[in-house]
Amino acid sequence: MDSSALDPSSLTRPTVNIKTRDLLRRETTKFPSQPNGDGNGNGTGNGNGNGSSAAQYSSLDAMDPEQRPLLERHVPTNLHPDPGFWRHLLIHTQSTPGTNSPNPFVRWPARVWNVTKVTLFSSWINLLLVFVPLGIFAGRHEWSAPWVFSLNFFAIIPLAAVLSFATEEIASRLGETLGGLVNATFGNAVELIVSIVALRAGEIEVVQASMLGSILSNLLLVLGMCFLLGGIYNMRDNDGNGTEQSFSQGTAQTTGSLMALASASMILPAALYGVLDQADEDNKQASILVLSRGTAIVLLSLYVLYLYFALRTHKKLFEPETQSISASTIGGDEEEHEPLLGPWSAGLVLVVTTLVISVCADHMVESIDALVATGKISKTFIGLILIPIVGNAAEHVTACVVAIKGKMDLAMGVAIGSSIQIALLVTPALVMLGWAIGQPMTLHFETFETVAFALSVLVTTYTVQDGKSNYLEGAMLLGLYMIIALAFWASPTDALGGK
Structure with a gap:
């Protein structure tokens, strides 16, 4: 017999292969307490079995290349079993068969379906997408106003979530500064789309x-829920003592000042309208239009300056140390999110979703007059309470989740940051758009609405100025929101129509 047949190096190859398979089986079945060795493991168990799993897999990388193909075929069957063609095609969210095909007639439909699949599985709230075709069908076939309004109302909620998902996918690839600008632009896109449709239809009161309503919803409802849920879930420390959640006091003071400015921009037109009692109605409206349009230009300029202040020169004030620490300790799921869509795919989702939202919003706005004519609900209540729920549903959930995790700075950014966008960007932009299309959109709100907004800003500023929050403060904000909603619900349908 040839002596090379008994060479020890030729005998080690099958022994290592069998042992490696045993190690992988133990790792797959997750029995860490199972002993690593029997008679064969005593010689090599100290190097492999007693080490970490990382050491085990590093030993695989160092093996003879002739063995690695066999091992690599063996590992996926245990750790990542083949999902099957139909499961891979319909459910698998990481890839789709055919996306890398050289045939463009296979590759492009597969990529489009992959983007659709990733978007549909991005949130559980997308189950409500079934209302989209129902709402459009009801609007096209002129169903009764309550049905058209309700179906399109529920259809816009998941569309808002999809729009938020696409915006985050784009912003995560553009860097901090440009990504923040994209979020600022599309953060309230649903409210903007619905308001543009209503403004074109002449529903200035609804706009x-x-x-x-969007401002009050973010200031009182969202922020109140964040304080309440965050305070309950983080009520006591390890010693059993009551604790408060903290956030950047500088951010709270800056945003509070901006909201006070927005409140003044609403109070001044109402005060001027009250002073001009002796003037006729046409002259009063002309004066209010001049004041509103000039104020809108000032507010838009201040918003651009605020973005430059927050994203460029003083961004450290809006990135407190507590936020970075919590992101690293908790895991930073929101901050370390890995984009699932490319920029072009996310942009396509953004455009398609915007078009569908505009169609649903058009049907919903057209049904408002017939719905109000029933005498069961007022235009003010629809615009103040119902429409903000449509546009802010996804943001509400996000803010509450991060507040429960103790990331109050992120929750504050979602709640108060969105209010600033509405007050300093969206509302002035609608005034300028009304000027362009010939609609007399002004900043002169009804007196009761102005008082409710001013009181809400005052209470919120007092609540957040110390940089701390608890569940009692959250209950206070929620209580004020319920009182305001009840006041508008109890008011007669035509009582708040006049200025």
Whole structure:
């Protein structure tokens, strides 16, 4: 017999192969307490079995290349079993068969389906997308106003979530500064789309109420829920003592000052309208239009300056140390999100979703007059309470989740940051758009709406100025929101129509 047949190096190859398979089986079945060795493991168990799993896999990389193909075929069957063609095609969210095909007639449909699949599985709230075709069908076939309004109302909620998902996918690839600008632009896109449709239809009262309702919803409802849930879930420390959640005091003071400015921009037109009692109605409206349009230009300029202040020169004030620490300790799921869509795919989702939202919003706005004619609900309540729920549903959930995790700076950014966007960007932009299309959109809100907004800003500023929050403060903000909603619900349908 040839002596090379008994060479020890020729005997080690099958022994290592069998042992490696045993190690992989133990790792797959997750029995860490199972002993690593029997008779064969005593010689090599100290190097492989007693080490970490990382050491085990590093030993695989160092093996003879002739063995690695066999091992690599063996590993995926245990750790990542083949999902099957139909499961891979319909459910698998990481890839789709045919996306890398050289045939363009296979590759492009597969990529489009992959983008659709990733978007549909981005949130559980997308189950409500079934209302989209129902709402459009009801609007096209002129169903009764309550049905058209309700179906399109529920259809816009998941569309808003999809729009938020596409915006985050784009912003995560553009860097901090440009990504923040994209979020600022598309953060309230749903409210903007619905308001543009209503403004073109001449529903100025609905537009004003929806803008005010979005601000109140973020200041009182969202921020109140964040304080309440965050305070309950983080009520006590390890010693059993009551604790408060903290956030950047500088950010709270800056945003509070901007909201006070927005409140003044609403109070001044109402005060001027009250002073001009002796003038006729046409002259009063002309004066209010001049004041509103000039104020809108000032507010838009201040918003651009605020973005430059927050994203460029003083961004450290808006990135407190507590936020970075919590992101690293908790895991930073929101901050370390890995984009699932490319920029072109996310942009396509953004455009398609915007078009569908505009169609649903058009049907919903057209049904408002017939719905109000029933005498069961007012335009002000629709714009103040219902429409903000449509546009802010996804942001509400996000803010509450991060507040429960103790990331109050992120929750504050979602709640108060969105209010600033509405007050200093969206509302003035609608005034300028109304000027361009011939609609008399002004900053002169009804007196009761102005008082409710001013009181909400005052209470919120007092609540956040110390940089701390607890569940009692959250309950206070929620209580004020319920009182305001109840006041508008109890008011007669035509009581708030006049200025």
